[in-house]
Amino acid sequence: MLDKNLKCPGFDSRSIGVFDSGFGGLTIMKSLIEKLPSESIIYFGDSANAPYGDRTSSEIIKYATDAADFLAQKNIKILIIACNTACACASKIIKQKLSIPVFEIITPSFQTVLKESKNYNIGVIATRATIRSQIYKKLIEQHNPKARVLSLSCPLFVPLLEEGHFDNKLALNLAEHYLKPLKKKKIDTLLLACTHYPLMKGIIQKVMGDDVKVIDPSLACALNLLSFLEKNGISSLNAKPKYEFYTSGDTEKFKNIAEVFLEKKIDQVLKK
Amino acid sequence: MLDKNLKCPGFDSRSIGVFDSGFGGLTIMKSLIEKLPSESIIYFGDSANAPYGDRTSSEIIKYATDAADFLAQKNIKILIIACNTACACASKIIKQKLSIPVFEIITPSFQTVLKESKNYNIGVIATRATIRSQIYKKLIEQHNPKARVLSLSCPLFVPLLEEGHFDNKLALNLAEHYLKPLKKKKIDTLLLACTHYPLMKGIIQKVMGDDVKVIDPSLACALNLLSFLEKNGISSLNAKPKYEFYTSGDTEKFKNIAEVFLEKKIDQVLKK
Numbered sequence: 001m002l003d004k005n006l007k008c009p010g011f012d013s014r015s016i017g018v019f020d021s022g023f024g025g026l027t028i029m030k031s032l033i034e035k036l037p038s039e040s041i042i043y044f045g046d047s048a049n050a051p052y053g054d055r056t057s058s059e060i061i062k063y064a065t066d067a068a069d070f071l072a073q074k075n076i077k078i079l080i081i082a083c084n085t086a087c088a089c090a091s092k093i094i095k096q097k098l099s100i101p102v103f104e105i106i107t108p109s110f111q112t113v114l115k116e117s118k119n120y121n122i123g124v125i126a127t128r129a130t131i132r133s134q135i136y137k138k139l140i141e142q143h144n145p146k147a148r149v150l151s152l153s154c155p156l157f158v159p160l161l162e163e164g165h166f167d168n169k170l171a172l173n174l175a176e177h178y179l180k181p182l183k184k185k186k187i188d189t190l191l192l193a194c195t196h197y198p199l200m201k202g203i204i205q206k207v208m209g210d211d212v213k214v215i216d217p218s219l220a221c222a223l224n225l226l227s228f229l230e231k232n233g234i235s236s237l238n239a240k241p242k243y244e245f246y247t248s249g250d251t252e253k254f255k256n257i258a259e260v261f262l263e264k265k266i267d268q269v270l271k272k
Numbered sequence: 273m274l275d276k277n278l279k280c281p282g283f284d285s286r287s288i289g290v291f292d293s294g295f296g297g298l299t300i301m302k303s304l305i306e307k308l309p310s311e312s313i314i315y316f317g318d319s320a321n322a323p324y325g326d327r328t329s330s331e332i333i334k335y336a337t338d339a340a341d342f343l344a345q346k347n348i349k350i351l352i353i354a355c356n357t358a359c360a361c362a363s364k365i366i367k368q369k370l371s372i373p374v375f376e377i378i379t380p381s382f383q384t385v386l387k388e389s390k391n392y393n394i395g396v397i398a399t400r401a402t403i404r405s406q407i408y409k410k411l412i413e414q415h416n417p418k419a420r421v422l423s424l425s426c427p428l429f430v431p432l433l434e435e436g437h438f439d440n441k442l443a444l445n446l447a448e449h450y451l452k453p454l455k456k457k458k459i460d461t462l463l464l465a466c467t468h469y470p471l472m473k474g475i476i477q478k479v480m481g482d483d484v485k486v487i488d489p490s491l492a493c494a495l496n497l498l499s500f501l502e503k504n505g506i507s508s509l510n511a512k513p514k515y516e517f518y519t520s521g522d523t524e525k526f527k528n529i530a531e532v533f534l535e536k537k538i539d540q541v542l543k544k
Binding site: 165169 | 326441446449522
């Protein structure tokens with residue numbers, strides 16, 4: 001893991017690369033900023049090709065490997081694929097291709113759910129593409145045959161959140177509409193299996209009630225990464241970490257939405 | 273206007289080409305089917321590049337001229353650009369390029385509004401990109417200096433309608449949320465300046481109240497075209513007109529949404 005940028009042995013000041021098809025991965029970035037405050041991060045949102053869920057597998061593999069190559073050329077020490085669709089379709093190929101460690105978000109997500117559930121009646125909400133792939137249902141039920149997964153897609157959550165409605169009457173109405181079928185079942189754990197959804201965790205918790213544990217996988221991802229960096233002696237010591245943003249889409253739109261998602265001002269967003 | 277396909281002099285059995293960046297133009301197609309029931313129609317939805325509102329002008333010109341060329345090669349007699357963004361950016365170029373008549377939807381829309389309004393306090397609702405371009409405000413105020421246009425974007429209407437929520441509690445909540453500022457003004461006419469919005473005309477009318485005339489421009493477009501076809505002797509006599517569908521995006525998704533928009537079954541959607 002040592003390289004020419006390493007100023008202090010056992011540490012590594014290079015950035016962490018995070019990529020998503022659009023904005024959703026910013027919730028992962030937000031948790032990284034919170035839990036790993038010395039790490040610099042380069043984020044790439046492939047908005048020109050979003051949403052990946054509407055693309056064919058070969059298109060997704062092409063976009064995702066292009067995105068991974070783009071970040072790898074920026075001398076990052078680790079890549080996080082913060083997009084469920086890209087993880088499902090392209091994480092193996094990207095891991096084979098890159099010489100740096102590659103993290104995906106699906107494994108820590110389903111592992112956290114299995115750790116937290118008591119009755120193994122588990123709810124999973126995500127985009128239509130992720131639910132259709134059944135990836136979470138299969139993984140959870142494979143790893144614990146007692147588990148019973150109830151999956152549900154909530155297609156309007158993403159546009160709602162990208163319009164900044166996190167915690168108002170509209171968000172509440174929509175959450176009540178979508179979550180009604182899940183409320184009737186005796187789930188004790190609900191996985192937010194779309195990177196956008198943690199933004200409305202408060203509303204979802206309110207609708208589901210206190211008996212249901214709502215799982216935001218971005219925290220598990222950040223803690224996973226923290227432990228990996230420490231174990232491998234490649235944490236950063238930056239007192240002032242740098243955050244860089246790239247998009248293949250409209251930079252102004254990206255900047256506006258990213259500031260809302262991260263709850264912080266951004267200097268600039270560069271066009272890939 | 274005579275050509276080799278013409279079986280009966282004074283008539284023309286070739287199809288009408290309709291293109292939009294995605295699904296919105298299907299409301300125009302629906303009005304064409306209703307008002308011009310003998311005309312065959314070929315629809316192309318450029319969903320892979322939608323929404324055009326997020327693209328640069330040169331990208332929109334490229335996509336729109338590609339789409340026009342694609343339909344022109346299918347031996348159509350007329351092209352309708354059923355996309356506000358493409359009309360604003362590329363209709364002049366397409367008119368110069370093609371040898372067939374090209375119709376756009378902006379002119380009949382603002383003309384209908386000016387004909388219907390009594391007090392010239394006019395509301396215009398559309399996507400963020402159309403409102404930002406101020407095209408309707410400028411055209412209406414240029415053609416009648418007494419007119420005062422209040423413009424408002426309703427960004428969540430498009431995803432809501434594409435999810436099939438035309439006339440339920442969710443649609444009503446969202447319409448009440450967006451239209452609140454317009455209700456306070458004394459507008460007597462409200463233009464639906466996004467091709468999706470006619471799908472929720474009922475809800476919008478309910479929220480605005482009976483004193484406001486809600487204008488669905490798809491009807492004006494269809495009647496305009498009907499009169500043009502008759503005047504030029506190029507109407508069709510097909511007893512069983514043919515409807516063909518192409519998309520650059522996911523054909524299955526297109527088929528599902530198009531059947532909801534058109535309220536009719538579709539045999540197949542072909543990939544461009």
